Amino acid sequence: MDDILTSGLRRMLQAVSEQPFPLVLVSGITWPGSVQVPPLPSVWRKDKHDFFELAYVDKGACTITINNTAYLLTAGKLCIVTPGDMHYEAPVYPEADYRLTWLAVSTTRMKLHVTEYKTHQPSLKHLVSGVNTWLGCDLTAILNKVVDELRNGYSFSDVVARGYLLSLLGLASRQLLAIAERGDVLQSEWQDPIISAVLEYINQHYAEPHLGVSDMAAHVALSANYLSVYFRKITGSSPYHYLLQTRMQHARQLLATSNLTVAEIAAAVGFTSPYHFSATFKRLNGVTPTAFRQDAGEAPIIDSMNVS
Structure with missing residues (x-):
């Protein structure tokens, strides 16, 4: 099991457990780190998917542009990209290194990868690429609940959203730990x-x-x-x-x-x-x-x- 991935997931879980809100960015909410002019997609292309993505800033800081609105994400912050959102990541400025842990989430499957930007490299480097894990529950339902809580600001929405995210990340961490303890190797894609x-x-x-x-x-x-x-x-x-x-x-x-x-x-x-x-x-x-x-x-x- 790659220590970069497991340690990044562990720090993500710790951030969700301990950090105060606003902690999780979702398009459409008020965010303290909005950027007036979206940066160019200099290190990764614009993209959109039919699944959720959850990004965690493990080191440094970067910008995430979602539907033409740019947001600043600092270390310890998370971002949920909902299905259909046009998005891309970029450095805050060329000398600003950062590392992101990404979770691509479909109904019962989660695919994890880690990207890193450094000033001496012209584009993103994938430190860990496409590690798959399966969970026995509807993951998209959990993230839909998180997004609904954050966008609508219900009573105790921070507490409820935190609980849902802890459930999701706890299940993922348990699955990865179990596979690691068995000594199995997680395959990066279903190329078998x-x-x-x-x-x-x-x-x-x-x-x-x-x-x-x-x-x-x-x-x-x-x-x-x-x-x-x-x-x-x-x-x-x-x-x-x-x-x-x-x-x-x-x-x-x-x-x-x-x-x-x-x-x-x-x-x-x-x-x-x-x-x-x-x-x-x-x-x-x-x-x-x-x-x-x-x-x-x-x-x-x-x-x-x-x-x-």
């Missing part, structure tokens, strides 16, 4: 042909009610037991868990955006029994499908699972 083939197969066949690990294993000409062990070693999760999370992702989308009944949604995502679907949904999401639909009507949850 077996993992890529299995993920693609699940994404294509998740709606089939009798799909199992044996089917996935047969697709890549392996035994079910060998695939389960191999898949967990590479990803930190089991193939069946990924299948369930894929089904839950599509179920959440249908609950939030369609008029299908719960029974119809259960069938559409591969469950033969609406009761089994409802029980599984509540176990993995913390609420029943009906309650989720009611909540989604008030504050839609953005889902993204970029597994490519």
Whole structure:
């Protein structure tokens, strides 16, 4: 496990635990470090994604420009980039070194990387690139709650936002520590042909009610037991868990955006029994499908699972 990544994540967790607010920048809020004229994207291109990004300034200071508004971020501060935000990072001035720890967050997966700018190098250096970890909960729901609290300034919003972020970072830290203790190596991308083939197969066949690990294993000409062990070693999760999370992702989308009944949604995502679907949904999401639909009507949850 790369010490640069684990130490950066540890300091991020400590900052969220101890630093006073305003601590977390989100576009649309009042921030004490606004910059009048956005800097040019001198070290990294403008970009936008369909997933969340969480950035932590581990060393130095830099600017983050989001939707043409530039903000100053100093050491210990965080920034949440929401899906669809056009953004880029840049040095405050050419002689100002900095280091950022980035978390790209989709529904159940988090990809971590560390970037560093130094005056003697013409562009960003990726100290750690694209380390993947899997978590058994809806990460985008957590970040949606944080953004909602910060933008709307509800009573005790700082306390609530801090609690959500601590949950997210605590889960990520626990997963990385567990993988490190097993002595596994986290792969920077899903370039492994077996993992890529299995993920693609699940994404294509998740709606089939009798799909199992044996089917996935047969697709890549392996035994079910060998695939389960191999898949967990590479990803930190089991193939069946990924299948369930894929089904839950599509179920959440249908609950939030369609008029299908719960029974119809259960069938559409591969469950033969609406009761089994409802029980599984509540176990993995913390609420029943009906309650989720009611909540989604008030504050839609953005889902993204970029597994490519």
